Amino acid sequence: MSNINIIIRTADKTRKAELSIDLQQTGADIIQSAVENWSLPTDTDYSIVNTTSGTTIAPNASLKDSAVVDGNILEIQPVLVAG
Amino acid sequence: MTFERYQRHSLIDWFAQDLVQTAKVAIIGCGAVGNEVAKNLALLGVGSIDLYDFDTIEIHNLTRSVLFREHDVGKNKAEVAAMRIQKLDPNIKVNYFAGDFWDLLPLDKAQNYNCILCCVDNFEARIKLNQICTLTRTNLINTGIDSKFTQVEVFPFANNKQVACYQCNLPNTVYERMQARYSCGWLKKIAVTEKKIPTTIITSSLAAAMATSKALALINGNEFTKAESILINSATGVSSISNFEQNNCCIGCHTTKKHIFITKSSANITSKFNFSDNAKAEVNTSDPILVSYRCVKCNPNTNDCTVVFKKADDFDASLTTCKQCNHDSVDVVIQDSFTTHELINNYAGKKIPVKFLRLENKQQTTIIELE
Numbered sequence: 001m002s003n004i005n006i007i008i009r010t011a012d013k014t015r016k017a018e019l020s021i022d023l024q025q026t027g028a029d030i031i032q033s034a035v036e037n038w039s040l041p042t043d044t045d046y047s048i049v050n051t052t053s054g055t056t057i058a059p060n061a062s063l064k065d066s067a068v069v070d071g072n073i074l075e076i077q078p079v080l081v082a083g
Numbered sequence: 084m085t086f087e088r089y090q091r092h093s094l095i096d097w098f099a100q101d102l103v104q105t106a107k108v109a110i111i112g113c114g115a116v117g118n119e120v121a122k123n124l125a126l127l128g129v130g131s132i133d134l135y136d137f138d139t140i141e142i143h144n145l146t147r148s149v150l151f152r153e154h155d156v157g158k159n160k161a162e163v164a165a166m167r168i169q170k171l172d173p174n175i176k177v178n179y180f181a182g183d184f185w186d187l188l189p190l191d192k193a194q195n196y197n198c199i200l201c202c203v204d205n206f207e208a209r210i211k212l213n214q215i216c217t218l219t220r221t222n223l224i225n226t227g228i229d230s231k232f233t234q235v236e237v238f239p240f241a242n243n244k245q246v247a248c249y250q251c252n253l254p255n256t257v258y259e260r261m262q263a264r265y266s267c268g269w270l271k272k273i274a275v276t277e278k279k280i281p282t283t284i285i286t287s288s289l290a291a292a293m294a295t296s297k298a299l300a301l302i303n304g305n306e307f308t309k310a311e312s313i314l315i316n317s318a319t320g321v322s323s324i325s326n327f328e329q330n331n332c333c334i335g336c337h338t339t340k341k342h343i344f345i346t347k348s349s350a351n352i353t354s355k356f357n358f359s360d361n362a363k364a365e366v367n368t369s370d371p372i373l374v375s376y377r378c379v380k381c382n383p384n385t386n387d388c389t390v391v392f393k394k395a396d397d398f399d400a401s402l403t404t405c406k407q408c409n410h411d412s413v414d415v416v417i418q419d420s421f422t423t424h425e426l427i428n429n430y431a432g433k434k435i436p437v438k439f440l441r442l443e444n445k446q447q448t449t450i451i452e453l454e
Contacts (some may be wrong), residue, residue, distance in 0.1 A: 080227025082280040
């Protein structure tokens with residue numbers, strides 16, 4: 001198991017955490033943890049963006065496969081459905 | 084007259100009015116964002132604008148819809164929006180299609196658009212439009228809003244065979260939420276309360292402005308090499324731009340080959356119906372088909388089933404309750420994959436009730452659009 005230190009925040013910047021995380025965690029795992037720990041609305045869908053590299057992390061891709069490295073900032077963004 | 088109308092545009096060095104005037108654009112969904120996009124494209128002088136929407140205007144739409152008036156309530160959204168933007172610029176060509184784009188937009192027509200702007204309000208329609216655009220290699224601009232955020236996503240399919248599609252990065256929760264609306268596979272649940280998402284003209288106009296800007300860039304021939312997403316917080320002005328990478332496990336595009344062949348065929352199943360030299364080759368249908376149903380209590384013999392062969396989406400879960408014994412004992416058979424042999428032997432004389440059939444081989448994806 002190999003861990004890295006990253007910053008996770010919400011798109012509106014009202015939630016932010018610095019944490020050490022396993023590189024095998026997927027985008028979906030991190031979103032689920034953020035929704036649970038920060039009590040984000042559960043009737044909204046979210047994606048996760050590596051703001052350092054400017055790339056969206058695929059839901060089932062691990063942080064390792066998504067080339068997330070120490071010090072990166074990941075942002076939980078809503079996936080908007082209304083039009 | 085026409086030159087004078089666009090004279091200010093001609094002063095902008097990057098603005099190619101001649102390309103804009105020959106451009107063909109479709110807007111799917113004429114609600115809050117669709118209204119603003121249609122207005123913007125018309126004022127820019129986009130030569131041909133097609134509007135699609137099955138929905139009718141309700142009084143609550145008027146707080147976000149610049150093209151609708153109180154006396155329009157009850158009328159089709161696409162029809163009214165088309166009439167109003169035609170008045171904004173009589174020089175442009177405007178068409179409207181009052182109905183579901185899935186039924187009204189043939190694939191060869193989709194191919195002719197410079198781009199399609201997705202302004203719908205649900206994931207099912209976005210996924211269907213994504214399918215049309217990935218298969219026809221038509222540029223897609225997706226929009227989404229809530230009360231605070233605006234999202235615009237650009238999928239430059241026309242010039243890039245290896246580009247992420249809308250589904251490549253779609254969260255799993257979207258599929259879970261969609262599936263929760265159905266029971267027994269693809270039968271609609273009888274009572275589903277749709278979540279109402281509050282929005283304002285602020286986020287819808289912001290989304291439309293950004294989407295129109297991206298459409299203009301595509302029309303002007305700007306090269307997008309990757310799919311991209313822009314998220315703007317309308318309250319703070321903070322924005323975030325990110326790229327989408329292609330997902331090798333994407334259920335929307337990972338089976339699609341680099342070479343796509345699109346053809347047309349009659350939907351009628353006859354003895355000559357043939358889409359492959361191999362009668363055992365499987366063909367996938369674009370929509371799930373309700374093949375048959377049978378009450379296991381009233382008709383224990385498996386051969387005593389009622390053959391339906393219609394789009395599963397046209398039925399709801401009430402079908403699983405037997406009208407004779409009133410028990411929830413009806414088994415339904417829903418398929419989205421058939422062999423030629425199976426179709427000819429079991430369903431000759433019927434029409435295949437879907438938009439298209441899809442075949443895969445090692446080199447090519449073949450799409451047979453049904454007429």
